[in-house]
Amino acid sequence: MRCSPKPTARGDFSRMSFTVYVPRDAGALSLGAGEVAHAIAREATTRGLELQLIRNGSRGAYWLEPLVEVATARGRMAYGPVAVGDVPTLFDADFLSGGGHRLSLGFTDQIPWLASQQRLTFGRVGVVDPASxxxxxxxxxxxxxxxxxxxxxxxxxxxxxxxxxxxxxxxxxxxxxxxxxxxxxxxxxxxxxxxxxxxxxxxxxxxxxxxxxxxxxxxxxxxxxxxxxxxxxxxxxxxxxxxxxxxxxxxxxxxxxxxxxxxxxxxxxxxxxxxxxxxxxxxxxxxxxxxxxxxxxxxxxxxxxxxxxxxxxxxxxxxxxxxxxxxxxxxxxxxxxxxxxxGYGMGRSRGTLPIQLAGNIKRGGLVERAFGLTLRELLYDYGGGSASGRTLRAVQVGGPLGAYIPASQFETVVDYEALGGIGALLGHGGIVAFDDTVDMARMARYAMEFCAIESCGKCTPCRIGSTRGMEVIDRIIEGQETQSNVRKLEELCELMVQGSLCGLGGMAPFPVQSALRHFRGDFTARVRH
Amino acid sequence: METTAFEHGETVRRIVADLKGRPGPLIEVLHAIQAELGYVPQAAVPLVASELNLSRAEVHGVVSFYHYFRSTAPGTHTVSVCRAESCQAMGGEALAAHARQRLGVDFHQTTPDGRFSLEPVYCLGNCACSPAVMIDDRLYGRVTPERLDALLSEADRKR
CATH class of the missing domain: 3.40.50.11540 (NADH-ubiquinone oxidoreductase 51kDa subunit)
Structure with missing residues (x-):
């Protein structure tokens, strides 16, 4: 048992221990949270401090990961993104008692990105010790x-x-x-x-x-x-x-x-x-x-x-x-x-939805809110726009089978019915952002390629159609007989949608069709090779 | 029978014996074999089939259906580069090209010195930190070509 480096508020010098949270969420670990946790433990030992290191989940604000929190009498305080090299200076600043530091984010609950969320399903994620x-x-x-x-x-x-x-x-x-x-x-x-x-x-x-x-x-x-x-x-x-x-x-x-x-x-x-x-x-x-x-x-x-x-x-x-x-x-x-x-939500979409902001986005992560936000609010108010600093051109919502949505439709509300209304789907709530360097014909080709790789092979429209789709898009990208090949591609998409046994072949054309609808120039304006 | 000469025969028999009482055990058995040997050897297929009272075709059908199961020994380290949309939006294709060039092999191949196997993966669930790479069981986010070089060098120094 060791003494704390500073007296507590009551001037009590008796032994006390500190509680520090460093996520062991895979995403946080991918940014170095494991090394940071190790460095904090080592530094504490060197300084003769006793601390309880809890490996929590992530709060979902990935641009702040690794996000380190300390428990204080007034609530949990956050620091991030923390690199191993920051650890000694955090101790110097007495972060264990919530001391000020270049990486201080204040009380975790008051970080606006988190404070404005409505976490019903994710209420404990990042808060508790997952193993306890x-x-x-x-x-x-x-x-x-x-x-x-x-x-x-x-x-x-x-x-x-x-x-x-x-x-x-x-x-x-x-x-x-x-x-x-x-x-x-x-x-x-x-x-x-x-x-x-x-x-x-x-x-x-x-x-x-x-x-x-x-x-x-x-x-x-x-x-x-x-x-x-x-x-x-x-x-x-x-x-x-x-x-x-x-x-x-x-x-x-x-x-x-x-x-x-x-x-x-x-x-x-x-x-x-x-x-x-x-x-x-x-x-x-x-x-x-x-x-x-x-x-x-x-x-x-x-x-x-x-x-x-x-x-x-x-x-x-x-x-x-x-x-x-x-x-x-x-x-x-x-x-x-x-x-x-x-009581949360709108229309037939009740409750909250954990939305995931991904791809080319500045503040990616998990946003749980009642249904009813628009894509624009999610992409700009939460997401902060693109990571690259360029204009956002399109988002794909709902995974590899989801439609591409152009910037002109960013006012769409993110719920099951509203997205269905513009020929898109919400799926599992993932939003992948693309900036203006994206080539939508290549993304369409990828949709077919993915379907070909992942088809279970049981039904023909999916098994064969996806490969034929790739080949047709290859010819379009090469500028060969663009008009007739685009027509062929549209017919093939229709056939796959109507004839496939399950959602893989039946929906893989959605990104292709939406790319053709909203970004036709990416297909038709190819230079003949 | 060719199974008698199979060098890992005892291992496979032990794994099957441990798991055969479970409902629908085949995939569990294959996972356990791959966890122990690094791959599912061709010679294990008839043995697993006879021990589980399945046909060879059924076992081969399962091994070949799932991308995760491999029939050849992997390199010392397995490098999985995510090729899905979110990573593509953040330069994932350039990273994939860099990985191929640096290792001198294509996806699904192992370097001639047996150090690295390069595999494509379609989403590691790290999409807020794209592009993502997994080396063995370790996940990395926001990986640039330079960082990948450093990670590969680091892995190469181990064992």
Whole structure:
């Protein structure tokens, strides 16, 4: 035990320890958070200071990462972005007591970018120690499950229906209706599966949630299991997320230890078991029936629906398939009530949406707000415009199958219906920004290339159409018979949309069609090579 | 049977024995094999098939379906460069070209000295810090060609 370097406010020189937060979120680590944490621990030892170093999730303000926080009597104070070389000067400035420094950001809660957000699903991400059940409970965790255990399964499902929660994976199907269908199936083995195969470029909210507050997902799945009579849950996690895998496995072990999982959930006598299953690098496995095939250990080829997974899902049994964000939002809805959640949002898009700002953007990261912001507000008020300093020309919303939206439509509101109204889609809420150096014909080609790489091969329009699409766009880029090739490309897109078995081939043409619609000059004004 | 001569036969049998009681175990088994050996050797396919009572075609079909599973031994270090849209918006294609040039191999190939395998990846979920690269299990964001050179040199010094 060592003494603090300065007297506390009460002039007490007695021993005390400091609490410092350095994220272990993969994005923060990618910018050096691991080295910074190490340097802080080393510097503290050198100076004879005792500190508790908590490896939290990220607050989602990635341009400030690595963001270091210290707990003070008046609240948490933030410093960032911190480099290893800044660490000695932070100690010199007594940052452990919130001292002023070139990198001071003031109280974390008052950073405008964060303070203006409405974090219902992400309320604990970046705040808590992701591996600690005790910390989770202190911050309102397991209140939702406690309430659910006191309710009938029908009442839990009705609460989710009343909240208006729709699937956040992209399809926006009402979550309560899925649950109700599974609940109504005859008793027997049922499953709750979480689709954590977050493969869309521009999206990282699932990853952040699983790394920063995995227990909320675990609690949400437990509530789902109790609501529909399922005793086994699986989290289908993509192999590209090793950090999330470690965080989930730690949190699951801690939840078992504290008897929030297992044979006797919270002393209720009810069972719920949960495990993580790894995907293996196939984008198509984000499609729910393909994911189920993969969970069964097979090739991730899509199934023909019907039957719906809610009736015949995993191993032929009734199965809930929900996205990470959907399930992680469930505890908050049970805890605070359906009305409170439904009070956010607009029209048929209720609640909040964790939006991800990505690509060529100055202040990229996670913005959770009620539905209703425009693209312009997100891109400029939060995003601060392009990272390159050039004009923003286009955004792609909703991943590699989402439409490209030109700057002239940046007044569009980001909700399911408004984006649908301009021929776009919201998907999983990722927004990728491009500046005016982007070549939209090349982006269209990439959309086809991606579809060709990731097609499961089961249906012809997707398997063959995507390759033919690439070839046609190559000819357009080379300036060969532009008019007739553009016409061919448009016909091919239509065929893929109409004829594909699932959303991959059926939607891969969306970015191509939107690029043709809004940026036609990029296709027609090519110089003949 | 060719399986009897397979040098990793014991390893594969042990892994299958550990996991075969689980529901739908094939992908779990393949992950465990790749985690231990670095790849899924061709010779493991018939062995896994017979141990799990599946056809060779079923096992081969799964190994070849998933991009993550590889049938050849990887280099000492695996360099995965993200090629998806967000990284493209931040110079990802130039970075990919630089990686190919610096390592002297194309994607899906391993350098002749066996030090590096270069793989494309379609999103590492680090899209607010594009472009992103993963070297072995370590993720890097806002990677410039110069930084990639430094990271590769650093990796090369290890082992």
């Amino acid at each position: 059940v005790a910390d989770y409970v202190v911050h309102g965790g397991y209140q939702g499950l406690r309430r659910a255990l006191a309710m009938s399964p029908e009442a839990v499902v009705q609460t989710i229906l009343d909240s208006g929660l729709r699937g956040r994976g992209g399809a926006a199907f009402p979550t309560g209706i899925k649950w109700k269908t599974v609940l109504e199936q005859p008793a027997g083995q049922k499953y709750v599966t979480c689709n954590a195969d977050e493969g869309d470029s521009g999206t990282f909210s699932d990853r952040m949630l699983m790394e920063g507050d995995p227990l909320s997902l675990i609690e949400g799945m437990t509530i789902a299991g109790l609501a529909v009579g399922a005793t086994q849950g699986y989290i289908y996690l993509r192999a590209e997320y090793p950090h999330a895998r470690r965080a989930l496995n730690e949190a699951i072990a801690a939840a078992y230890q504290a008897r929030y999982l297992g044979a006797d959930v919270m002393g209720s006598g009810k069972r719920f078991d949960l495990e993580v299953r790894l995907g293996a690098g196939a984008y198509i496995c984000g499609e729910e029936t393909s994911m189920l095939e993969s969970l069964e250990g097979k090739r991730g080829e899509v199934r023909v629906r019907p039957p719906l997974p809610a009736i015949k899902g995993l191993f032929g049994r009734p199965t809930i398939v929900n996205n990470v964000i959907t399930l992680a939002t469930v505890p908050a809805i049970l805890h605070r009530g359906a009305e409170q959640y439904a």
